[in-house]
Amino acid sequence: MGKRRRARELALQSLFYVDSTSAPPLEALDLFCQNFPPPKDLAQFFYELAKGVINNQDEIDRLIEQHSNNWKLYRMSAVDLNLMRIAAYEFLFCPDVPRRVSINEAIDIGKRFGTAESGAFINGILDSIHLHLGKEEKAEKKR
Structure with missing residues (x-):
């Protein structure tokens, strides 16, 4: 398993923890890292993902919600939602x-940590976001 995959998995675990506690998100992340310090070779990408999702969560959540037909974020499993947050962060920042790499990583990790339906659910929403962002970028280039 590659370093980035392991960093994404650790970011998922940390964001799952952050969601499950009432502490401020960055404090919860610090506490998670005190108990489960990321290996040095994963730390940079792990922190970029975890802190990036936390610091941009409102924008990321709006994007996910726009592309999740008939699904409110609070109804999604924490694993699926946090994997989509990580991938959406990668899309944006x-x-x-490559976006396809982010999608495939989220699907594969979702199959490992989520439910039997996680892969298809994650794929559907992330693919919709990917197509939407691609259209926006094309429109920007034409200007």
Whole structure:
């Protein structure tokens, strides 16, 4: 398993913890890292993902909700939602990561940590976001 995959899995676990506690998100992340310190070779990408999702969660959640027909965020499993948050963060803020890679990683991790339906659910929403962002980028280039 690659380093980035392991960093994504650790980011998922940390965000799951952050969601399950009443502490402020960055404090909860710090507490998680005190108990489960990320390995040095994963730390940079892990922190970029975890802190990036936390710091941009409102924007990311709006994007996910716009593309999740008839699904409110509070009804989604925490695993699926946090994987989509990580992928959406990568879409928006990690231009070095191809969107298809982010989608495939989220699907694969979802199959491991989520339910039998997680892969298809995650794929449907992330693919919709990917197509939407692609259209926006094309429109920007035409201007």
